[in-house]
Amino acid sequence: MSDFIEKKSSGEIDINSVPFxxxxxxxxxxxxxxAKGFWVTFSTMFKKNQTVQYPDVKAPxxxxxxxxxxxxxxxxxxxxxxxxxxxxWACPADAIYVEGGNNTPGNQMSxxxxxxxxxxxxxxxxxxxxxxxxxxxxxxxxxxxxxxLADDKREKLIFEKEDLLxxxxxxxxxxPHPMYPGMTDTNYYNGDVKxxxxxxxxK
Amino acid sequence: xxxxxxxxxxxxxxxxxxxxxxxxxxxVSTLMAVWTERRVLAKMQLRTGPNRVGPAGLLxxxxxxxxxxxxxxxxxxxxxxxxxxxxxxxxxAMCFMSFAVIPMTxxxxxxxxxxxxxxxxLPVGVLYVLAVTSIGVYGVVLAGWSSGSTYPLLGGLRSSAxxxxxxxxxxxxxxxxxxxxxxxxxxxxxxxxxxHIWNAVxxxxxxxxxxxxxxxxxxxxxxxxxxxxxxxxxxxxxxxSSLKFALFFLAEYVNIIAVSAxxxxxxxxxxxxxxxxxxxxxxxxGWFTFIWFLLKVNFFFFIFMWLRGSLPRLxxxxxxxxxxxxxxxxxxxxxxIVATLRVLQQQNAPRVAIIAFAAGVVILVMGASSLFERxxxxxxxxxxxxxxxPNFPVPELPHVQSINVSGGK
Numbered sequence: 005m006s007d008f009i010e011k012k013s014s015g016e017i018d019i020n021s022v023p024f025x026x027x028x029x030x031x032x033x034x035x036x037x038x039a040k041g042f043w044v045t046f047s048t049m050f051k052k053n054q055t056v057q058y059p060d061v062k063a064p065x066x067x068x069x070x071x072x073x074x075x076x077x078x079x080x081x082x083x084x085x086x087x088x089x090x091x092x093w094a095c096p097a098d099a100i101y102v103e104g105g106n107n108t109p110g111n112q113m114s115x116x117x118x119x120x121x122x123x124x125x126x127x128x129x130x131x132x133x134x135x136x137x138x139x140x141x142x143x144x145x146x147x148x149x150x151x152x153l154a155d156d157k158r159e160k161l162i163f164e165k166e167d168l169l170x171x172x173x174x175x176x177x178x179x180p181h182p183m184y185p186g187m188t189d190t191n192y193y194n195g196d197v198k199x200x201x202x203x204x205x206x207k
Numbered sequence: 208x209x210x211x212x213x214x215x216x217x218x219x220x221x222x223x224x225x226x227x228x229x230x231x232x233x234x235v236s237t238l239m240a241v242w243t244e245r246r247v248l249a250k251m252q253l254r255t256g257p258n259r260v261g262p263a264g265l266l267x268x269x270x271x272x273x274x275x276x277x278x279x280x281x282x283x284x285x286x287x288x289x290x291x292x293x294x295x296x297x298x299x300a301m302c303f304m305s306f307a308v309i310p311m312t313x314x315x316x317x318x319x320x321x322x323x324x325x326x327x328x329l330p331v332g333v334l335y336v337l338a339v340t341s342i343g344v345y346g347v348v349l350a351g352w353s354s355g356s357t358y359p360l361l362g363g364l365r366s367s368a369x370x371x372x373x374x375x376x377x378x379x380x381x382x383x384x385x386x387x388x389x390x391x392x393x394x395x396x397x398x399x400x401x402x403h404i405w406n407a408v409x410x411x412x413x414x415x416x417x418x419x420x421x422x423x424x425x426x427x428x429x430x431x432x433x434x435x436x437x438x439x440x441x442x443x444x445x446x447x448s449s450l451k452f453a454l455f456f457l458a459e460y461v462n463i464i465a466v467s468a469x470x471x472x473x474x475x476x477x478x479x480x481x482x483x484x485x486x487x488x489x490x491x492x493g494w495f496t497f498i499w500f501l502l503k504v505n506f507f508f509f510i511f512m513w514l515r516g517s518l519p520r521l522x523x524x525x526x527x528x529x530x531x532x533x534x535x536x537x538x539x540x541x542x543x544i545v546a547t548l549r550v551l552q553q554q555n556a557p558r559v560a561i562i563a564f565a566a567g568v569v570i571l572v573m574g575a576s577s578l579f580e581r582x583x584x585x586x587x588x589x590x591x592x593x594x595x596x597p598n599f600p601v602p603e604l605p606h607v608q609s610i611n612v613s614g615g616k
Contacts, residue, residue, distance in 0.1 A: 045251045045516040055255040 070132040080200040081176035084144035087120035094139035099129035116189035123165040175199035210394035241268040251516035280449035285355030295454035298346025302461035308332035354446040362442030366433030373423035379538035380416035397477030407474040421466040429518035467507035
C-alpha cells in the first residue's frame with residue numbers, strides 16, 4: 005500500500021486523502037499562433053539544407069568512430085597479433101574467429117612464440133562495440149574510421165587476416181622474418197624496435 | 208461566340224487529339240507533381256529530396272513508375288478477383304474524366320483550327336465533375352471490400368465516408384459560385400469572373416470551404432486518415448501491388464490536380480491572367496493562358512504540400528465533426544446570405560437595403576459568436592456538483608473496491 009492510501013474500514017477510499025492538483029486545460033491556440041506553424045515550414049524552405057550528398061561528398065567521421073578493424077604491425081613489419089584469442093572471447097556477438105600458430109625460426113610472423121595463423125572477423129555479426137580492442141593485450145587490434153562495409157554476398161563480409169592487416173609502411177619488412185637481432189619480445193612490446201634491421205632489408 | 212459554340216465546331220479528329228492531350232497532361236503533371244512534392248517537402252524539412260535520376264532528379268518518379276509496373280502482381284487468395292481488378296481501373300478512369308470539362312486555355316489554334324483546350328463544355332459541367340468524383344469513390348470502396356482483408360475494408364469505409372461527407376461541403380461551397388455566375392458551365396464561370404472579379408474575392412468564405420473540403424476529398428494530409436499507417440497499414444490499397452497499386456497512386460495525384468484545376472476554374476479566374484497582366488494572354492498565339500492555368504493549379508498544389516509539411520493528422524471523429532458540424536452548417540448559412548444578396552441585386556433593390564441586410568447579417572453573426580463564447584466560458588467555469596463524482600473501477604486491492612478521482616477541494 006502506498007503512503008497516501010489509508011485502509012478504511014468501510015472499504016472505500018476517501019477522496020480527501022488523495023492529493024489533488026487542478027490542471028488548467030489550455031484552450032485552442034489563437035489563429036496567429038496557428039499560422040506561426042505554417043511560417044516555420046515555409047521559412048525552412050529557404051534555409052540551407054543539411055543533406056550530405058553522400059557518395060559524392062563523404063563527411064569525415066569523428067576520430068574515435070568505430071569502423072572496420074585493423075591488425076597492426078610492429079615498426080619492423082612483424083605482426084603484433086600473438087593469437088591469444090582474447091578478442092574472440094571478449095566479443096559479445098561471436099564475430100571473431102582466431103587460430104593461433106607457433107612461430108618457428110623459418111616462419112617468424114610476430115615477436116615471441118605465437119602468432120595468429122587464422123584471423124577472421126564476420127562483419128555480419130560485428131556490432132562495432134570495441135570490446136575486442138579493449139581486450140587486446142598487444143594493441144594488435146584497433147579500429148579504423150572506414151564505414152563502407154556493405155556488399156552483395158555474405159561470404160564477402162567475412163574479412164580474413166589479409167583484409168584486416170595494416171599496410172607496410174616506411175622501414176617495415178613483410179613477415180616472416182627473424183626478430184631484430186639482440187631484441188626480445190619484451191623489447192618489442194616496450195617499443196624499443198624502431199625499424200627493420202638493415203641486414204634484413206638488404207636481402 | 209461562347210466556348211460551347213466554339214467547341215461544337217471541332218471536327219472528330221480534333222476531339223481525339225484533345226482527349227489525348229488531356230490524358231498526357233494528366234499523366235505528365237502527375238509525374239512532375241510527385242517529384243515537386245518530394246522536393247518541396249524535403250526543402251521544408253532541411254533535406255534535398257530526389258536529385259540523382261536525371262537532371263535535378265526529374266526522372267525519379269518515372270523510374271519509380273517503371274519499377275512499380277515491373278513488380279510482382281499479387282492477388283490475395285481471399286480477394287474477389289474480378290472486383291479486385293476493376294476497382295483501381297474505376298478509380299483512375301474517373302479521375303481522368305473529371306478533367307474533360309476543365310478549360311485550360313483561351314482561344315488557341317491547334318493544327319490550324321481555332322478552338323480552346325477543353326475537351327467538352329457541358330451546361331452542367333461542374334455537376335458532372337462532382338458526379339464523376341463520386342463514382343471514383345466506388346473504386347475505393349470496392350478495393351477495400353474485394354481485398355478480403357480487414358484493414359483494407361476499414362480503410363475503404365473510412366475514405367469513402369470521408370469523401371462523401373466532404374463532397375457535401377464541397378458541393379455547398381460551389382452553390383454560391385453557381386448563384387453568382389448564373390451558370391454551372393465551367394467556361395461560363397470563367398467568363399463571368401473575367402468580366403467582374405475573381406470568385407475567390409467576392410465569395411471568400413466559399414473559397415475557404417472549397418479549399419478545406421478539397422483536401423478532405425482527396426484523402427490528403429492532414430485528412431489522410433484512410434491511410435493512417437499506424438492504424439490501417441495502407442488503407443484500402445494495402446493488398447494492392449504492382450500496376451494496380453500504381454493506378455491508385457496515379458488516381459490520387461490526378462485527383463489532386465483535378466480538384467486544384469477546378470478550384471482554379473471556379474475561384475481564381477481559370478486560364479485568365481492576373482488582373483492587370485491581361486496583355487500576356489495574347490502571347491504565344493494564346494497558349495500563354497495555359498501557363499497562367501498551370502501557375503494557378505500549382506499554387507493550389509503548393510497549398511497541398513504546405514499542409515502536408517505543417518500539420519499532423521486529425522483524429523477520425525474530429526475530422527467528421529469538423530465536416531458535418533462546422534463546414535456544412537456554415538456553408539448553408541453562407542449560401543442563404545449569398546442568395547439573398549443576389550436576389551436583392553437582381554430586383555434592383557435600393558443600395559440602402561443591400562447595405563442594411565449585410566449589416567444585419569454581420570451584427571447577427573457577431574452576436575451569435577459572442578453568445579457562443581460566453582457559453583463556452585460558462586461551461587469551463589462550472590464546477591462538478593459535489594457527490595456526483597464518477598467512480599472508476601480499479602484492479603482488485605484488499606479493502607478497496609473503487610477509487611474516486613474527481614476534483615474535490
